[in-house]
Amino acid sequence: MTEASLPSQPILQALAGHALKTPPVWFMRQAGRSLPEYRALREQAPDFIAFCFNPKMAAEATLQPMRRFPMDAAIVFADILLLPIALGQKVWFEAGEGPRLGELPSLAEMERRIEGAAEALSPVGETLSRVRGELEPERTLIGFAGAPWTVATYMFEGRGGDRANVRTLAYTDPGKVDALIDILVEATARYLAMQEKAGAQVLKLFESWAEHLSEDMFERLVLGPHARIVARLRELGVKAPVIGFPRSAGSLVERYAFKAGVDCVALDETASGHMGRRLQQQVTIQGALDNLLLRAGGPALDRRIEQLRMNWGDGPWIFNLGHGVLPDTPIPHIEQALRAIKAPM
Numbered sequence: 001m002t003e004a005s006l007p008s009q010p011i012l013q014a015l016a017g018h019a020l021k022t023p024p025v026w027f028m029r030q031a032g033r034s035l036p037e038y039r040a041l042r043e044q045a046p047d048f049i050a051f052c053f054n055p056k057m058a059a060e061a062t063l064q065p066m067r068r069f070p071m072d073a074a075i076v077f078a079d080i081l082l083l084p085i086a087l088g089q090k091v092w093f094e095a096g097e098g099p100r101l102g103e104l105p106s107l108a109e110m111e112r113r114i115e116g117a118a119e120a121l122s123p124v125g126e127t128l129s130r131v132r133g134e135l136e137p138e139r140t141l142i143g144f145a146g147a148p149w150t151v152a153t154y155m156f157e158g159r160g161g162d163r164a165n166v167r168t169l170a171y172t173d174p175g176k177v178d179a180l181i182d183i184l185v186e187a188t189a190r191y192l193a194m195q196e197k198a199g200a201q202v203l204k205l206f207e208s209w210a211e212h213l214s215e216d217m218f219e220r221l222v223l224g225p226h227a228r229i230v231a232r233l234r235e236l237g238v239k240a241p242v243i244g245f246p247r248s249a250g251s252l253v254e255r256y257a258f259k260a261g262v263d264c265v266a267l268d269e270t271a272s273g274h275m276g277r278r279l280q281q282q283v284t285i286q287g288a289l290d291n292l293l294l295r296a297g298g299p300a301l302d303r304r305i306e307q308l309r310m311n312w313g314d315g316p317w318i319f320n321l322g323h324g325v326l327p328d329t330p331i332p333h334i335e336q337a338l339r340a341i342k343a344p345m
Contacts (some may be wrong), residue, residue, distance in 0.1 A: 003044055010072050014286050015241040015263050016315050021324075023309070025341050026142070027294075027334070029324025034331065037064050046213040049094040053123045053149055054081050059130035059204040068331075069338055073140040073202070074131060076195070078124050080146025080206055083187060084155050086120035088112050091156035104154050107176075110183050118194040125198035126269035132199030142243075143200030147207035148184035148229075149221040155180065164278065170221065182210035184304045189232035196240045204243040205229065206264070211248035218252045223260055241334045245287060247323065251275075257283050269293075269322030280315030283329065288322045289337070295326050297333035305340040313345065 007013050010024035019237045027285045032038055033072045038061055046053035052058055057120050061077040081099050085274055089100030114119075124143075132141050156177075192203045193225045210222050221287050233242065245266035246256050257265045264277055267287035289308065293301055308319070319341050325334070 009138055009140045009201070012241070014316050014318050015202065015243075017284060019146065019313070019315050019317070022342055023313060023317050023319040024072040025057050025338065026071045026140075026160070026320040027065075027325050028077065029292060030069070030071060030205050031061045031077050032325065032329035034325050034329045034334070035068070041249050048079070049082075049085070049091060052082060053055035055123050055126035055130055058127040058131075059134070060122075062127065062131045063134060066135065067241070069334060070342065071139070071338075072165075073142050074135055075142040076118055076124065076131065076200065078127070078144070078206070080144075080151060081154060082121055082124065083117065083145065083151060083184070083191060086117040086147045086189060086191075087183070087237045088303050089155060097239070098160050099156055104155055104158075107183065110180070113182060114190070121191055121194070123317065124191075125194050127238055128195055128198040128200050129292050134154055140201050142202045142204055143192060143195030143240075144204040145188045145195075145207060147222070147244075147246075147307075148181045148225040150181050150207050150209045151184055151188075152177065153209055163212070165213065169215070170217065180253050183223055186232065189229050189236065191239050192229070192233060193236045196238050201240055202243060203233070203240050205239070205245060207244070207246045207249075207261070210246040210252075211249075211250075212254075213249075213253075215252060218246075218249065218255075219327045222246055222249070223252075223256050226256070226260045226262065231289070245286075254279065254308060264318065266320065267322065271322075273307075274327060276312050277315065280312065280317065284318065285312065286318040286320045289320070291321045291323050293327070294321060294333055294337055295329045297330065297336055301337060305337060309341075309345055 015025050030128055053058045058077045062074050066074050085091050088105040092100050094100055106193050153163045155165045207222055231259055239262035244260050245260035245263040247268050264284040264286050267285055269290035276285050293304055
């Protein structure tokens with residue numbers, strides 16, 4: 001890529017494989033419960049799902065951290081469990097307990113709904129369009145979806161949990177699990193394609209539950225489906241770079257980086273400096289500050305950020321957390337981290 005064709009946005013430069021003197025930065029869950037203005041906004045919605053499907057409110061939630069902090073990207077305010085709704089499964093959130101899902105529809109019913117799933121989620125597209133219209137041109141807009149295995153665990157279980165039952169089901173009834181994964185691959189690709197059309201410049205796959213999978217199961221339930229989504233996106237004409245986040249996958253992350261077809265691999269807080277440097281020879285990396293350390297703040301936070309910059313600053317890298325901002329993270333600690341990231345080395 002010539003200098004003249006280099007993207008103007010820092011995150012797009014990093015995703016194109018360029019090492020930047022100051023790494024671009026955004027935080028997972030930067031919009032949400034850690035911000036008082038978000039909590040005030042949330043009180044105006046009857047429930048969380050209604051909030052996500054209200055483009056005006058969701059756009060405001062997306063933009064709130066961009067007004068407070070010098071983030072290089074906004075990520076659309078939505079939830080990974082909106083897609084099951086589009087496929088016919090009831091989803092709601094219990095206060096203090098998290099998501100609940102109704103009876104799993106039949107595979108035939110969900111297959112019938114694939115074609116219209118993106119249209120059913122058009123409020124997310126409207127949110128993206130609203131945000132892109134207000135966001136400064138030098139800041140990137142990120143769209144996202146939950147990855148098939150993670151979404152499937154919720155759809156089968158009906159709630160969060162240790163996922164042991166679903167992992168067992170993947171052994172005892174592989175046909176049923178694989179059929180749902182197939183449905184989610186196609187529906188997710190169409191959903192993400194709609195997001196790019198609405199204004200998303202980067203797309204992210206959140207595989208929150210990539211942990212505790214053997215190598216063969218990781219290939220079947222995580223790596224393979226991600227690779228198929230990326231290939232399907234390209235078939236649909238989507239050009240936006242894709243970030244994949246196989247959280248807690250351990251050493252399998254390296255296999256993922258080389259085979260999933262993503263442009264960037266997001267790393268959790270357990271990633272070693274050596275692993276990150278190896279991955280940077282193949283892809284851009286993202287991460288991997290411990291969100292507990294962000295909550296704790298203090299000198300240890302500055303030291304860890306300096307260490308991460310020394311480890312990965314010479315290669316293509318987007319600074320982020322190993323997981324999302326915790327609700328009780330003090331705002332001054334977020335400001336402290338951003339000062340350390342943006343400081344000259």
